[in-house]
Amino acid sequence: MSIIKTLVSQIRSIWLTFINIFSKRETIMYPEKSVYLAPRYRGRVILSRNLNGEERCVACNLCAAVCPVGCISLKKSISKTNRWYPKFFRINFSRCIFCGLCEEACPTAAIQLIPDFELSEYKRQDLVYEKEDLLISGPGKYSDYDFYQFSGVEIEGKKKGNLDYESNPIDVKTLLP
């Protein structure tokens, strides 16, 4: 008896498979039709600039330290305006796992992960991105953030206490009240 029951259920499953011919196909035709990626999708890594068009990165090396696969390498240099910047900044995308830890660690919101995963190359060497490839012209996700305008770090044209929520530092060498 059970063999007949099995047969009936198998014929039913053949029928159920058959009527799938008339249902819609689920495949997304990827290269022709672009994929919707959520704004917080962690894809390709970029370096952003602040509103004045200066690069945000201050070469603090925090991202390189936190990166679990160690694919970031950079070297600090100091500009004439007494501002730190990376002399070179290199990410090896063949090792990056797109974890987003570098973005979390960055104090200046310079390094960001954007929704774009189309990173394929024919040669592995081409997956090593230099600063020119990484740096974009805009501010990325955090449009109004400028590290030097929020922190007490001194650069040329901005002394300690210049920010409106700061008080001027006390000069300990003078006797005047």
Added chain:
Amino acid sequence: MIESILVLFLTLICATIMSVVERRILGLLQNRYGPNRVGWQGTLQIVADMIKILFKEDWIPMFSRKAIFVFAPMLSFVSLLLVIAIVPISSNFVIINLDIGILFFLMMASLSIYPVLFAGWSSNNKYALLGAIRATAQTLTYEVFLGLSLMGVVVRAQSFNMIDIVNSQILLWNCIPQFFGFITFFIAGLALCHRHPFDQPESEQELSDGYHIEYSGMKFGLFFIGEYISIIIVSSLITTMFFGGWFGFGLSAIFWFIFKTMFFAFLFILIRASLPRPRYDKIMLFGWKFCFPLTLINLIFTAFFMLCKA
């Protein structure tokens, strides 16, 4: 003569094309697309596959029995292909009109175990051997009623000749009076082609491809195309034996024959898409305890009715 060669080559080409068509149909049944990148809608996929298979390294393992190892895929390719010779495509077009047509088919079907056994044994690989043993046991089981299920048809037509058999179906296609014969022949045909759910010899999960595990390149291709050839042959035989061969209304005989054959080939693919592979002993049980008695009962009743009629 020319026509015979044409039929042979058409069968070959159809079998090759089926490897792509099957993937497309499977895609259709599973709500996806299947190969559609090479050429317009994947039409050139077959060319890409050919290029790939021709340029793959054709490796013969040094631990194998070389002569048999090379011989097995050829035999597998040819054994069922030859059956096309006895299938009547229309009332006056058959390559050889044999009086023992069905027996020829049964002989070739039995021979088709050998390439599997040879391949599995000569590979000198335990998985290949296990696959081959499974294949042999399964084919032996299903061969028994592959023949018996056809005997009802033979009794009705009172001839082993394929053309006589088709002619005996003018009034009523055999699929109605010989319904159980049809069902069991279809199941045995599935097992003969090693198609799902009877793909025990190839089960990738347990035997990592069974008897053709050591084959690569064109030798694997021969096994691969051989499977599609056997699908086409078995479908065309189902058409001839149970679905009135070339009979149909309106359109030409050849059209009806090809249409019915294609329908059964589609059914093979549909079954592949829907049924899981049962356990090995269940397959054997199903063959011996259900299909075999069913064919015998079918044969007895057919004989009984023929006796009453006479």
